[in-house]
Amino acid sequence: MRLEEQSAVVRDAVPAEYAEFVASVTELGGTTFLMLLLAVLFWCVDRRRSALVISYAVAGLALLLSLKAVFGLPRPSADAMLLPLEGEHEGYGFPSGHAFAATVVYGGLVSAFDRARDGRALAAAGALVVLVSLSRVALGVHYLGDVIVGVALGIGFLLAMNRLTRGEPTIGFAIALGLSIPAVVLVNGTSDVLLGLGGSIGGLLGSQRLPALPALRSRLEGAVLAGLGSGFVVLIKTVEPVVATVEPLLAVLYAMLLGGIFLAPVAVGRLEVAALESQRT
Template sequence: MSHGLGVTEFLTANTPDVFVVLFAVLTQLGGLWFYFLALTAAYTLGEGLLPRAFLDRERVAYLVALALGAAALTATLKGLVAHPRPPTATVAAGADLVPEALRPLYERAATEDGFALPSGHATGATVIYGGVATVLAAGTRRQRYLRAGLVVAVVALSRLVLGVHYLGDVLAGVAVGAGYLLLVDRVAGRGARPELAFSVAGVVAALAVLVEGFGAESTAVLGAALGARLVWGAVGGDVRALDTTRTVGVLALAFSLPVFGGLFGATYALEPAAPLALLGGAVSVGGILVAPLIGSRLAGR
């Protein structure tokens, strides 16, 4: 059953392969791994990357909570709706244009399996880039939201060009993401109280586990939300007060990315049993939140 007015079918049939490859790259802007790396770097580097007047760690922690909530919300709704993907979702068009060594990576990037509605990429992009537009103090609010909207539109279009979603999937993702962002934004005071955003993400992740069962992905997100809530409650005040030099930020990133980032990636890739997935999610994201304090210790400050 299609609910896309033939848009996906038209785009997959008429888009040149070279543009399909381009959109397979652009679609990564809406991938959880991309958010994880970008937010880890922004959080650990702190004011070594951007002055506090533009973006502080408290608000980056809020963005981390938004990312977890978006992932959990997508898993919950996909499990409830159980709508199939287009037949083209498993076809990696343009693969012959990619060097053979990179072809397996490209095929993973350009194809999808599982349920389709709502689009996780469209949902996540709306929540994350909308969240960035909310908390980043750069330019006017209108400019920030226009830029965020452009990124969301590119990500949404990429899902159609790749043939992994119908139009209704991405529109639903944008609508769901916008609604979730408005709710959490109100609850968490526009990013001023990340602990409440982590709490909301934990509740939604618990719903995902109830709907899906103790699958590795939803259980890992639940562990991440709970671990982050506990850790931020314990060290959030110390992180807020920390004045980070670029050296401290680089040390924190150099330590946290391979250790905690590696654990996060392994948890998702290996899909361990539920207890290990819960623990892996909690330790990886909780560890990243405490990483600036570790970097400060390593720098002898």
């Protein structure tokens, strides 16, 4: 089922000197990169559509962690790894989280931004999903069957969320919260499961403020938002190891992360107003 022999063929096809490049490709399906990408799109492009895909990502994370715990299938042996990667050999291997997340996020962006009939958008999203999926096999942290099932589950999950949310991010985060509760029970206190729980709470509260958020007024404001917002995300990631041993605090930190992403336009808008008022006086 997991296509071990075919996976070995993929691993053997990648020379060792390309290991670092493959490791960088795999980050395109990682939690940190995808969340930062969606945050920048939220700040600078379209808030409601981006918030909807963020809700898909958080809900999908909770669901996938539950599925991994239920199946309980290990990763390939450490000997299969193309290069040593911290934490990549821990946890369960089926289905692939990176393949699933890449499908949900990149496919979700195509869907949310009404580009499903755009061949170039579909091709770009598909290429990213394939590259991320194959990079997981080449690195030796998943079997080929793991990523195929991850992609298939991602497509099914995306279709279900499109139907259930009806384009409303708040509904997406409510679903995420419902999925994160069994994940907390099934998975023993990892940072990812607490990201699902805290992120769904922060997103649920923050998404209710979407109609009141000020519209993006200029490219300069977008650049300021992206700069300050990215700094906020980095700050949260810096604080994360400090509170990681206290699970409730880590969940609160992740709730602050999502809430901060949604409320950053308010903070920047107030800074602009204060700057204008100081110029007039």
